Amino acid sequence: MIRGEQLSKYFGDVAALNATDIHIRSGKITAIMGGSGSGKTTLLRLLAGLEQPTGGHVWYGDEDLCAMSVRRLYELRESMGMLFQYSALLNSMNVYDNVAFPLHEHTQLDESVIRTMVAMKLEQVGLRGFEHLMPSELSGGMAKRVAFARAMAMDPRIVFFDEPTSGLDPISAGVIATLIQDTSRKNRMTSIVVTHDVHAGLAIADHVILLWQGDIIAEGPPDAIRQSDDARVQQFLHGRPDGPIPFSRSTTSYIDDLTHKPGTIRLQS
Amino acid sequence: MNHSSVKQSFLALFFGRLGRYALHGVEQVGDASMLGLRALSLLFVRPWQGKHFILQLYALGVGSMVIIIITGAFTGMVLALQGYYTLAKFGSESLLGAGVGLSIIRELGPVLGAFMIIGRAGSSITAEIGIMRVTEQTDALEMMAINPMQRILLPRIVATVIAVPLLVSIFDIVGIASGYVVGVELLGVNQGAYMAELIAKITMVDIYGGWIKAIVFGFMIGMICTFMGYRSEPTTEGVAKSTTEAVVVSSVGVLIIDYIITSFFL
Amino acid sequence: MKAYRRIEMSVGVFVLLGIMAIGWLALKVGQVGGLGESGYTLVASFNDAGGMRSGGDIMMAGVTIGRIDSVTLTNNEQATMVLRINEGVKITEDSFASVRTKGIIGDRYVRITQGSEDTFLTSGQEIEETESAINIEDLISKYIFSGKD
Known part of the structure; x- marks a missing residue:
């Protein structure tokens, strides 16, 4: 079980996350959704320990991730996987070596065993036979599926997905969403999915957390989110440009900018 | 605005900018050494990165051999040519070997060698690490329980520290030999005099000085180039900017440190 | 793996060449040991x-x-x-x-x-x-x- 307690993160003076409490349920798929700049990727990185919070704690069971020794952290990470937004395949290695990488690094398994395991993972994502290709030769969707296979290589208990469907065509996005759902259910994995893809998020998640400007504005099972009467939630779900969530963040009025700011066009002289 | 105030504001701007650059440079070198030392502290922490040291030595050392040999050869040749015509005016062509050898071993080998290594290998180290940052490959390593500082930074720093003195020594030898070819075979300096004067005039202190320079340059290049890559802004321009900066800062650093070490050895 | 063997070998050759250069500089040009302790x-x-x-x-x-x-x-x-x-x-x-x-x-x-x-x-x-x-x-x-x- 993973818990974020009063988590906050500031980049300079800008708050990416305000003292947020979050609870990730074991063996379930949790989707963290929100618009761009809502703090969802920051939250994911904090939970994965890729970033230190400005305040608060991340609890794995009764261990504090932020106060943990590097050795213990790496021990935990051997049972974690992460699918990055831009796949993050190691571009000096071909597909096979990328998927086999965690196995080579952390197991003493025989190469023939590793080969079988890699073949299984690649079969699962439908890319068997592409072992010799380099990451630069793959399309975005293929790279993401290879990255998925790599994230699953160690059969992790906890997997983080950062925008798994963004930038993909609808079919590839659907393939990835289905893969996340199937493998999570089958292996009873704890999955944390960060996405702004409302459709995919609601379809695969057991639990949805909706973020806006660094705060949680709604939380619950997908059906409850769909039926929420919070205007902000409805605006986000239906992608309406008008609503309580402003489209722009200007603080000064447009006319002020035009008339008084030095260096801009003046309407009167 | 009258004339003197224009001049004044220009001077203020000039010195202000100069000061800012200097402070920025010092700060960066400080940060780079902190990061480099942190990476180096992982040298004897398991797992041992032997294979990655070899791979980096290959990229850096073997990869820079050709350029080092070419630069060394032409440096030695031009030194022999220039030296010969200067020395001939005083009738002391026999000192050619000493002149070529001393300038190469004490100064040109380490400095020109370092420049070529910065251009050939340093920039690619920065760009490579920068791109790994942009594409989240370092985060991916981190999530696969591999310390990017130990896996990416450490082998590159160790490889530069080992490779630079070796490459500089090769540069020295090639330079001296090509100076010999031009001086003795082409210009007709006495062949015994070339080597005898070279051996007589160059002491072990000169050679140690050259090696110490090479080792310090190696450290500096490794630390600055890995640091610039590691700290580059995660954008395309960020990587481009830090690659340029890595080349500029380490080249200027080579010249400054060269002066400091030379002043200690004289 | 075959590629890695080749890399290892070329690194070996490089290091050997470098050490030979260092040795030549020290022994032949610098005359370390040549006159240092003899006599x-x-x-x-x-x-x-x-x-x-x-x-x-x-x-x-x-x-x-x-x-x-x-x-x-x-x-x-x-x-x-x-x-x-x-x-x-x-x-x-x-x-x-x-x-x-x-x-x-x-x-x-x-x-x-x-x-x-x-x-x-x-x-x-x-x-x-x-x-x-x-x-x-x-x-x-x-x-x-x-x-x-």
Whole structure:
């Protein structure tokens, strides 16, 4: 079980996350959704320990991730996987070596065993036979599926997905969403999915957390989110440009900018 | 605005900018050494990165051999040519070997060698690490329980520290030999005099000085180039900017440190 | 894996070449060990070493026969030099050491002139008869002042 307690993160003076409490349920798929700049990727990185919070704690069971020794952290990470937004395949290695990488690094398994395991993972994502290709030769969707296979290589208990469907065509996005759902259910994995893809998020998640400007504005099972009467939630779900969530963040009025700011066009002289 | 105030504001701007650059440079070198030392502290922490040291030595050392040999050869040749015509005016062509050898071993080998290594290998180290940052490959390593500082930074720093003195020594030898070819075979300096004067005039202190320079340059290049890559802004321009900066800062650093070490050895 | 073997081999060749270059520089050009510890040492005291430094040449009949190990000040007034003489060069007990200059403004060196005795100096012994460096300024001023007398 993973818990974020009063988590906050500031980049300079800008708050990416305000003292947020979050609870990730074991063996379930949790989707963290929100618009761009809502703090969802920051939250994911904090939970994965890729970033230190400005305040608060991340609890794995009764261990504090932020106060943990590097050795213990790496021990935990051997049972974690992460699918990055831009796949993050190691571009000096071909597909096979990328998927086999965690196995080579952390197991003493025989190469023939590793080969079988890699073949299984690649079969699962439908890319068997592409072992010799380099990451630069793959399309975005293929790279993401290879990255998925790599994230699953160690059969992790906890997997983080950062925008798994963004930038993909609808079919590839659907393939990835289905893969996340199937493998999570089958292996009873704890999955944390960060996405702004409302459709995919609601379809695969057991639990949805909706973020806006660094705060949680709604939380619950997908059906409850769909039926929420919070205007902000409805605006986000239906992608309406008008609503309580402003489209722009200007603080000064447009006319002020035009008339008084030095260096801009003046309407009167 | 009258004339003197224009001049004044220009001077203020000039010195202000100069000061800012200097402070920025010092700060960066400080940060780079902190990061480099942190990476180096992982040298004897398991797992041992032997294979990655070899791979980096290959990229850096073997990869820079050709350029080092070419630069060394032409440096030695031009030194022999220039030296010969200067020395001939005083009738002391026999000192050619000493002149070529001393300038190469004490100064040109380490400095020109370092420049070529910065251009050939340093920039690619920065760009490579920068791109790994942009594409989240370092985060991916981190999530696969591999310390990017130990896996990416450490082998590159160790490889530069080992490779630079070796490459500089090769540069020295090639330079001296090509100076010999031009001086003795082409210009007709006495062949015994070339080597005898070279051996007589160059002491072990000169050679140690050259090696110490090479080792310090190696450290500096490794630390600055890995640091610039590691700290580059995660954008395309960020990587481009830090690659340029890595080349500029380490080249200027080579010249400054060269002066400091030379002043200690004289 | 085959590719990695090739990389390993080329790195091996590179390191070997580098070490050969280092070795050549040290042994051939720097003469480390070549003259460093071989031969034997003699001691000589001078009133004026004339700026002679360690590493300077020792010559006999215009041939280099050794190098100077060290120059130190003794008794607050004399310069004592440790001379390292090449193996096989024998120096008589009544030999004569002087600090000379190559040309008018050239390097300083120590010149040893053989005496007439049949016994030779052994390691650690002293060359008793010495002549200090000839100081050109002294010579010139002596000449000028002698003219005034």
